[in-house]
């Protein structure tokens with residue numbers, strides 16, 4: 001039995017999978033606001049579920065942060081009370097087994113590379129286009145974490161070929177840099193681009209609805225988004241040339257994006273004949289927690 005946990009700002013979710021990767025149960029509890037309560041909540045959630053299912057499970061956890069390779073302490077987590085703690089050691093001690101932890105975008109990519117949209121592909125780059133723009137890289141069904149545990153954090157590279165006249169005003173990012181890719185192609189970035197260009201606030205789904213109704217402003221915003229994603233993906237292709245790029249998160253529901261981005265990328269990738277499939281995540285919102293459940297079997301942390 002495999003348990004995957006997804007740590008969010010408001011909820012901790014656990015899903016249990018059997019040996020056929022069938023989901024057996026889903027449990028949620030609120031995320032506590034301090035570290036000791038958080039550890040207790042995770043331990044209780046796991047032990048209660050194990051009691052209910054009369055089983056012992058392997059444990060993998062995905063969270064929006066990373067484990068510092070030098071200190072083993074959590075860093076970059078948006079649940080800020082986790083930062084600076086050795087969560088892996090503390091949970092492993094309490095649960096009497098090794099607990100595996102990885103960044104949630106990495107878990108998403110692992111899930112899609114193992115038995116999701118990119119099953120059978122050797123090199124898979126995964127991207128979650130939602131509030132932010134997380135990424136992960138899986139090679140031969142193994143996560144690449146990186147020497148600094150920031151592999152896949154391409155959302156904080158600058159938008160390639162940023163041009164003020166073409167791409168609008170300079171965008172400050174919370175990371176302290178300017179014009180990060182995330183500020184343009186995440187759902188939030190897309191909305192901000194629209195709002196600054198047309199002085200009108202619309203949510204990403206509203207803009208896409210307008211696009212489908214033939215709205216001119218929505219069309220301009222959409223084709224600019226396609227171009228921004230194509231430029232950003234082309235840089236990834238020129239460096240690692242993945243067998244597929246998988247998109248998850250809210251923006252992954254825009255069906256036309258896949259073909260349009262594939263077509264637009266051709267002018268930016270070094271080889272004119274390149275073909276990199278851009279795929280929609282198979283498991284949608286549950287891909288992160290599924291990937292977390294895969295962590296122990298894939299021998300990563």
Ligand SMILES: [Zn+2]
Pocket residue numbers: 155156173174175176177180182
């Ligand atoms: Zn940034």
